[in-house]
Amino acid sequence: MPSRSSIGARITLAVAASLGPCAGLALAGEPENPGWRMPHDVSTAGWRTDWLINITFLFITILFAIMVGWMLLACVRFGAKREAAHDYGDSRRAIFLTIATAMAIFVTVDGNLFVNSTRDLEEVVWNFKIPQSDPNAVRIEINAHQWAWDARYAGPDGKFNTADDVVTLDDVRIPIDTPVIVQMGAVDVIHCLYLPNFRIKQDVVPGMITRTWFQAKETGEFEIACAQHCGANHYKMRGLLRVLSRAEYDAWLAAASNNSERAYDSADEDAHWGWEWREI
Ligand SMILES: [Cu+2]
Numbered sequence: 001m002p003s004r005s006s007i008g009a010r011i012t013l014a015v016a017a018s019l020g021p022c023a024g025l026a027l028a029g030e031p032e033n034p035g036w037r038m039p040h041d042v043s044t045a046g047w048r049t050d051w052l053i054n055i056t057f058l059f060i061t062i063l064f065a066i067m068v069g070w071m072l073l074a075c076v077r078f079g080a081k082r083e084a085a086h087d088y089g090d091s092r093r094a095i096f097l098t099i100a101t102a103m104a105i106f107v108t109v110d111g112n113l114f115v116n117s118t119r120d121l122e123e124v125v126w127n128f129k130i131p132q133s134d135p136n137a138v139r140i141e142i143n144a145h146q147w148a149w150d151a152r153y154a155g156p157d158g159k160f161n162t163a164d165d166v167v168t169l170d171d172v173r174i175p176i177d178t179p180v181i182v183q184m185g186a187v188d189v190i191h192c193l194y195l196p197n198f199r200i201k202q203d204v205v206p207g208m209i210t211r212t213w214f215q216a217k218e219t220g221e222f223e224i225a226c227a228q229h230c231g232a233n234h235y236k237m238r239g240l241l242r243v244l245s246r247a248e249y250d251a252w253l254a255a256a257s258n259n260s261e262r263a264y265d266s267a268d269e270d271a272h273w274g275w276e277w278r279e280i
Contacts, residue, residue: 039196042218042243046199048120052113059109128280131179131213138174138249142184143273144191144204147236149224152274155257161274163264166256170239172224174216175249181213183278192227195241201227209278216243 041050078084087094124130131137141160143150151172155164174180184193184204191204195214202212224239244252265271 041197041199042216042220042222043198043200044215044217045120045124046197048116048124049199052116052120056109056113059112063105063109125212128181128211128213131181131215132280134179136175136246137179137181139277140172140174140180140182141274141277142172142182142193142204144184144186144193144226144237146188146231147226147233149193149237149239150273153253153257154277155253155260160277161272163266164257164261165274166253166260167271168256170224170237171242172239173242173244173249173252175246176216176219176243178246179213179215181211183209183211183275185209185273185275187273189230190228191230191237194225194227195222196225197222197241203228209275211278219243219245 038050038053041047074084089095089098139154141152143152148170149172151168152160153166154160155162155166157164182193182202184202185208186204186206188206190206193200193202193204193212195201198214198216200212200214202210204210220243222241222243224237224241226234226237228234230237
């Protein structure tokens with residue numbers, strides 16, 4: 001039996017193959033702007049989200065085709081010359097058929113969404129045991145505010161809010177093939193960390209620490225966005241996420257940490273927004 005990922009890939013290909021020529025886009029190679037397609041997935045778990053979107057798209061496309069086909073058939077077969085035999089839909093048979101059809105669609109489409117999304121949450125998305133069991137996992141604290149993302153790495157001492165922390169602005173760097181755990185806080189309004197290429201969306205709420213995790217399977221530069229309208233300059237919350245090789249990442253972190261220690265100012269309280277990492 002094919003796995004969910006291979007079924008998802010086939011559906012994606014089938015949908016892309018059928019729509020590609022209409023949109024005038026070549027299927028070979030990844031366009032810079034994916035246009036009507038989903039952003040290029042570079043995460044290990046993103047296929048789960050894509051599978052659910054694609055299979056749901058397939059379900060509703062089939063339903064749409066059946067309904068339109070049925071109506072067209074009625075238009076062709078019946079008209080002024082040949083009147084259709086009709087009722088008012090209040091017979092027991094009509095009520096039963098209506099309820100049975102609605103339930104079948106609800107159980108199939110929504111039931112599939114419910115069962116598989118619940119399983120995805122339990123197995124991966126909310127399963128922090130996976131990244132925590134990896135000794136190489138990268139931990140990042142993110143402070144969201146109007147209108148930027150501050151990211152904080154613990155530095156060689158492994159503790160947050162100390163002199164060797166690396167702090168960046170709208171610039172998150174992570175190593176490939178390594179779980180990344182992010183804890184987030186907001187100082188003003190609700191923001192939402194959105195990584196389209198990782199299928200990650202997590203609200204950042206003042207007064208609490210929220211978290212997410214993901215793992216990259218390709219190097220490159222990807223977009224960070226805010227998915228909650230957080231004020232007039234919401235659009236400015238655009239950052240860059242760079243996936244580096246492990247060696248590049250380690251070299252960058254070591255150099256940046258050296259710089260941080262030199263520039264550390266214990267009196268600058270606004271700069272010490274980090275918190276003690278919350279183990280679960
Ligand atoms: Cu925002």
